[in-house]
Amino acid sequence: MLDRDLAHILSSRRKCRCCGATFAQLLSLEYDRPDLCPPDLPKLDNSTFLMERDDVLTEDFCRVGEYCFIRAVLILPLGDSEHEMVLGVWCAVSPVHFDTYLDLFDEAETGQMEPVPGWLANAIPPGTELPLACQLHMQPGDQRPEMELTEKGHELKLLQETGLDLTDLLGLLHAYGHDIGSLLHDA
Numbered sequence: 471m472l473d474r475d476l477a478h479i480l481s482s483r484r485k486c487r488c489c490g491a492t493f494a495q496l497l498s499l500e501y502d503r504p505d506l507c508p509p510d511l512p513k514l515d516n517s518t519f520l521m522e523r524d525d526v527l528t529e530d531f532c533r534v535g536e537y538c539f540i541r542a543v544l545i546l547p548l549g550d551s552e553h554e555m556v557l558g559v560w561c562a563v564s565p566v567h568f569d570t571y572l573d574l575f576d577e578a579e580t581g582q583m584e585p586v587p588g589w590l591a592n593a594i595p596p597g598t599e600l601p602l603a604c605q606l607h608m609q610p611g612d613q614r615p616e617m618e619l620t621e622k623g624h625e626l627k628l629l630q631e632t633g634l635d636l637t638d639l640l641g642l643l644h645a646y647g648h649d650i651g652s653l654l655h656d657a
């Protein structure tokens with residue numbers, strides 16, 4: 471059921487009235503920095519990270535005060551369909567794990583690390599409470615780690631486990647401020 475409905479809206483050319491994105495485009499979402507990171511901190515190249523002593527943000531790393539963050543991928547399956555929502559998120563990790571990850575990153579060897587405990591550093595959707603406990607599963611090559619939510623009983627963790635149904639998905643997009651009506655119906 472979900473599959474058929476989803477296939478239908480994912481192929482739609484209708485655009486969200488608020489942002490001009492199609493439904494399919496809304497299934498990938500990038501957080502450009504951890505929520506704790508000041509919005510005016512410029513994003514630098516990964517290679518400059520080690521040279522910076524103060525707060526710093528790059529494509530894959532961030533340090534704000536005593537906190538260290540790694541860029542990761544959070545996948546929310548859509549029911550039992552082949553589709554999924556893919557979120558580029560940030561994960562707070564301990565300084566020890568952070569240093570190990572940083573050491574292995576250049577040679578694309580982070581895949582040899584055991585799962586790393588951490589905390590989701592972006593509120594999904596915005597306004598919900600943080601942090602949420604999670605675990606990062608390292609991936610081969612230069613792929614970003616995949617985040618598994620582990621916060622007991624949390625709604626987002628349940629959604630990751632069971633997959634979103636259409637109501638969940640529309641609710642989530644609505645919580646981000648998207649205009650669901652304009653995506654589902656012709657004006």
Ligand SMILES: [Zn+2]
Pocket residue numbers: 486487488489490491647648649
């Ligand atoms: Zn929108």
